[in-house]
Amino acid sequence: xxxxxxxxxxxxxxxxxxxxxxxxxxxxENGDRLTRAEFERRYNAMPHLxxxxxxxGVVFMPSPVRFQRHSNPHFNLVGWLWQYSAATPGVVxxxxxxxxxxxxxxxxxxxxxxxxxxxxxxxxxxxxxxIEQGPELIAEVAASSVSYDLHAKLDVYRRSGVSEYxxxxxxxxxxxxxxxxxxxxxxxxxxxxxxxxxxVFPGLRLDTDALIRGDLMxxxxxxxxxxxxxxxxxxxxxxxxRATADPTPP
Numbered sequence: 001x002x003x004x005x006x007x008x009x010x011x012x013x014x015x016x017x018x019x020x021x022x023x024x025x026x027x028x029e030n031g032d033r034l035t036r037a038e039f040e041r042r043y044n045a046m047p048h049l050x051x052x053x054x055x056x057g058v059v060f061m062p063s064p065v066r067f068q069r070h071s072n073p074h075f076n077l078v079g080w081l082w083q084y085s086a087a088t089p090g091v092v093x094x095x096x097x098x099x100x101x102x103x104x105x106x107x108x109x110x111x112x113x114x115x116x117x118x119x120x121x122x123x124x125x126x127x128x129x130x131i132e133q134g135p136e137l138i139a140e141v142a143a144s145s146v147s148y149d150l151h152a153k154l155d156v157y158r159r160s161g162v163s164e165y166x167x168x169x170x171x172x173x174x175x176x177x178x179x180x181x182x183x184x185x186x187x188x189x190x191x192x193x194x195x196x197x198x199x200v201f202p203g204l205r206l207d208t209d210a211l212i213r214g215d216l217m218x219x220x221x222x223x224x225x226x227x228x229x230x231x232x233x234x235x236x237x238x239x240x241x242r243a244t245a246d247p248t249p250p
Contacts, residue, residue, distance in 0.1 A: 028052050032059040036106050055152045057104040073141045073170050077111045080219055084204045087227045090119030090239035099131045101160045113137040120242035134160035136200050144171045158185050163200045175208040195222060203232025
């Protein structure tokens with residue numbers, strides 16, 4: 001009986017291992033419960049996404065932004081804070097910047113104001129360009145008092161040491177300004193003319209009636225008056241003194 005001869009090059013070769021499957025990063029979904037690290041991983045994989053927040057380990061993804069209820073008030077808040085920062089060296093602001101508070105919280109405030117670390121401020125800026133720890137002042141636009149801005153977020157900001165917290169309740173035509181005292185938020189006193197004056201940023205004033213009715217020139221005038229005070233001049237001098245004495249971040 002003839003036997004077949006199998007040439008060496010015709011011998012069966014062990015099959016090569018299959019390539020590992022490509023791992024797909026799940027998208028962020030409203031209501032997801034995640035760690036901050038996982039939240040950041042998913043957020044970074046969704047460059048088209050403009051805003052998402054992690055509050056107490058829960059993902060919040062707001063609906064499309066309406067003009068009169070959010071977009072325009074947001075714009076006006078930023079302009080108010082910008083005017084102050086422009087006249088106060090060592091103080092800068094931002095809007096919609098993600099802030100790392102702790103392992104369960106990474107919010108994206110509508111606007112904020114901070115003292116630079118080089119001038120004695122409390123925040124840090126990470127190597128990948130995120131703010132870590134709470135800035136000195138945060139401002140949010142909220143639809144109403146039932147918004148999570150006045151509940152879950154407020155508690156996060158309190159625990160994180162945010163010294164002042166401003167919430168504009170657009171539908172209720174009201175502005176709340178909280179100040180941190182001994183670990184608790186108290187309402188900042190308001191003048192008989194409905195004007196707030198910051199205790200953390202001397203000279204920062206807010207004419208709430210003017211802001212609510214859209215009289216931006218009156219809002220600007222209140223800030224200008226604050227910037228002309230001796231308190232603001234002394235604050236600028238203190239900031240410059242800190243920068244000269246110790247220019248390195250804490």
